Amino acid sequence: DAKGLGRAGYQFYAAQQSERARERVLLEGDLRRAIERGELELHYQPKVDMRTDRVVGAEALLRWHHAERGMVPPDRFIPVAEDTGLIIPIGEWVLRTACTAATHWNRTRRARGQEALKIAVNLSPRQFWSPHFVAMVRAVMHETGCRPEWIELEITESLLIDTRGQVSEILAELSRLGFTLAIDDFGTGYSALGYLTRFPISTLKIDRSFVNEVATHPARASLVRAIVAMGHSLQLELVAEGVETHEQVQVLREMGCQLAQGWLYGRPQARALFEAAHAPAELPVVTESAPSSQTD
Ligand code: C2E
Ligand code: MG
Ligand code: MG
């Protein structure tokens, strides 16, 4: 707050603010060109069943490799993309890229008799309000050959407390198409719990700030235990976000939370790395050939 800073303090504050505004304008221009320049990349963080340690899916997380600035973290550029509406084309690119990967991986896995991976894609509220959102989603599924049951759409609580009636219709339609819906960062939003039964939600992702302290702060643990119990009685799937220690796994498993994402199990990784670990293509058949067979 600028109040009570005094003249010098205020000038510093104002300078800081305009620096921030300038920064945003610069980022916006660059972000517009990021898709066509191929600077965006999706990384995939494994989602693991804590009882079996098996990878059951992944979350797609956006990365921006800026030509001069290097890696710009999503928490810096996603808000800019939302404010400017650029999240609409970027979000479409994210969905198409994730669906292309999911299709490829799940065809490979099917051929090997492995279960399909479910890939989670983050959606921002702004995308929902774009005029042809559901039509865009259907077109991308058609174009990539991806099946809706391979995709989980992550939304935030703020979307659900929006009073515009259309949210409900859009979520119902996505659910009818066969997508599952997850609430991201659960517990940090408005906690108007009524929405859990009003909308076709299947998954709660317990926010990292709760999971962080689940093994060290008894009050935090009680909260998570209550979330898990509520989730179970509503037949929701529970995912713990940001699991970093074995102690957290132990506590979460004991509570009955089944799924986890976090650095303990794997950081978000580039497509090729994730693929090599979880959906490797058949190795090419190596034919024996002596070096001398080269004729020239
Ligand atoms: P999110 O959807 O809640 O994603 C989880 C974040 O937690 C990711 O940060 C992930 O890298 C980080 N994380 C995972 N495990 C751990 C852990 O064990 N410890 C710690 N400290 N962090 C962990 P990231 O990739 O920086 O993304 C930040 C946020 O940006 C995401 O939060 C999401 O809200 C947004 N975002 C990322 N990609 C997209 C996208 O494609 N579209 C939209 N709309 N938002 C996105
Ligand atoms: Mg997410
Ligand atoms: Mg989250």
Ligand code: MG
């Ligand atoms: Mg988030």
